[in-house]
Amino acid sequence: MNSLNRRKFIQVCGGGLALATLPLTFSLHAASGARVVVIGGGFAGATAAKYLRLFGPDLQVTLVDPATAHVSCVGSNLVLTGETPIGELTKPFAALRDKYGVELVAEPAVSIDADNKRVNLASGATLDYEHVILAPGIDFDPVPGHDFNVMPHAWIAGAQTTLLQEQLMAMANDGTFVIAIPKTPFRAHTAPYERATVVADYFRRNKPGAKILILDANAAIAGMNRTFTAAFTGVYRDIVEYVPNVTVNAADALNRRLDITRDGTASSVTAEVINLIPSQKAGKLLFDSGLVPDGSKFAPVNPLNYESTLAGFSKVHIIGDSQSTGQAKSGHMANSQAKVCVDAILRDLAGLEPDPAPKTTAAAFPPITRRTASWTTVTYSFDAATMSMVASSSAEAPEPTKDVREEEGPGWLINLLSDSFA
Amino acid sequence: MKHLATPLIAFTLLAAGSAPAWAAEHTDPSAEPPAGRLLATQCFQCHGTNGQSQSEIDSIDDESAEDLLEELLEMKASRKVTVMNQQAKAYSDAELRLIADYLGRTGGNDDDHDDRDDD
Incomplete structure (x- = not known):
């Protein structure tokens, strides 16, 4: 165990010399x-x-x-x-x-x-x-036939992220990229839609003719609705098609096909690259x-x-x-x-x-284009009557801006990572 | 906080060279956490641990409690839609004062403990 090694190290080296090399006060005493x-x-x-x-x-x-x-x-x-x-x-x-x-x-x-x-x-x-x-x-509840190595979720970062990256890079210039979104609650409600905007921007610059089809199990965009509605019907109207109320019932890895139900009607969708995000649980x-x-x-x-x-x-x-x-x-x-x-x-x-009376917060600064990003924030306060955390203040950026893309967003990520891991 | 430092803590800080303020703050396991600390830590996701930013976002460890409180109250009252204006609206004036007092007390002078801890 590291602690035993450290204690032994301190004993062997004695006081002052070891102390001078240790960076923080709490290292002074085991x-x-x-x-x-x-x-x-x-x-x-x-x-x-x-x-x-x-x-x-x-x-x-x-x-x-x-x-x-x-x-x-x-x-x-x-x-x-x-x-x-x-x-x-x-x-x-x-x-x-x-x-x-x-x-x-x-x-x-x-x-x-x-x-x-x-x-x-x-x-x-x-x-x-x-x-x-x-x-x-999180853990996943995948639909039958869902092979993560063929249809990556990329919802736990690492090898899944680079796999999806490789698939997108290799995709034909007129290919279709499907993002299938599970019912809420899932990790990061803004992130599937952010994925669509950043990939749409990439397609526009690198794969003209490529399309994104969003199949959402929810009745509406689950995070930053105004921002992403504006993006999908505005700057990306020629690239992104957003379809709500779509349930994915099964996946066919061999044929890159999803069996879906939309408004009570069964059908199927095939696409060159499929990002199937499974339903989530603890x-x-x-x-x-x-x-x-x-x-x-x-x-x-x-x-x-x-x-x-x-x-x-x-x-x-x-x-x-x-x-x-x-x-x-x-x-x-x-x-x-x-x-x-x-x-x-x-x-x-x-x-x-x-x-x-604790407070908690969340924030996100999703890039919308190469040059702009949006933001959202929410603060939760404890409600003693229901013994629950209630969203007491939340907002969404009036519009995407250059400053958020270049400064606030990257700056937030650096500090969030540092505050958590370093 | 510097004035509250006990001789033992002062010695500890000197021995460690550059210990940050928080290290001396909770060495007594039976002590109640300082007022405002939990609320203030919620600033650190964006502004960096102990308010010391590692990025282009502003640090918040280098201002007096009064200046911080004044800014927070202005943000709370502002109608302009920004991240900070919205965050500030989630807190009572008393909570904002606790945050400002904590940050103003622990921050600002951390870079040179050795010169200041002997008072």
Whole structure:
């Protein structure tokens, strides 16, 4: 374990010399306080691990994730068009270890034993905890026949993103690109439509004649409706066709075909490149640990501390896309929830109740063209009457602008990534 | 905050050379988190950890609490549709004051602890 190595290192080297080489004050004393285990190193888990150590320097914080880095979904639509190298969105967990003293355990967690406050790891090893934070992100409910290697979802960034990029680059100049969108709630409600605008811009400049067909399971555009309606019926009216109320029933990888139902009528669609985004649910770990009730897809939590509301799961917290508070599911929001959860855990360890009036936020700055981008933001406030987070203030940009494309949007992404992972 | 620093904390900061302000803030595990901190952390997604921006977005760690509060209240009252104007509208004046006080207290002077922690 890293912590043992570090402690031993300090013992061997003695005081002053070792101290002078360590960057932060909390490295001066080996963590001796409560252990908090964080499972999953996406925006939610990484932010939680970082802020636990920032604000609770005595805590032993362990991040469990089989990967060595997180690839951000936020910003990944621009990987599809070649504008952003995927390396810019790849954030190694080593930064959390080296800068903040987070212990890294690089293997999967398989279940939570809440009675014994213990995490079971894939190797058979276990981790005891005072509090555990589960942030496994999303899992999928694919339709029959959906082969992710043929019809990438590209909704968890990484190899899926580059696969879809390769398919788009190789597409014929007069080809059709289908984006199939599941029913809400899903991760990042603005992102499928943003994907359409950035790829439409790429087609306009590189593949004149290529078309985008959006098949939306929802009755209307689910995120930034005004912005994307304007784009699809305005600047991209010759490229994008938007069709609501389309259910995808099955996929045929061999023939690149989707069997669909539209307004009660069955038909099929074939296309050269198909981005089939599956219906989404909480990560498998939560189902395997009994944290998702029968018939539900996400885990119920108390939004004051993100502790499971199910009996028998005291000190088990769930943040990010896997929980069911109804707030936006996004990297920005996952970061936001992590801070509320961390604050509540610190208060609990100090014998205090959670902050009774937390706020959370989400924002997005979707590029609309090569030269313009839009924005949206929402703030949620706690409503004591319903014990829920309610969107208390939200807005959408009056129109896409150059400044947002060149400054606010990229600047937001840099700081969001840095605040979460570095 | 500098005036509240105990000798132990001052020593710790000196030993570490360039420790940021937050590191000294919650070393007592039984202490209540500082007022306004949780609300202020919600600024950091866009403005950087501890308000120190890594990008072209403004840092918010280098202004006094009074200046910050004045700006936040102007944004809250503004009818122009911008991200910050909208964010500010979600908070009560008291909450905005907590945020401004926290950022004004922890920020601004962080670059040179060694010179300032001995008062």
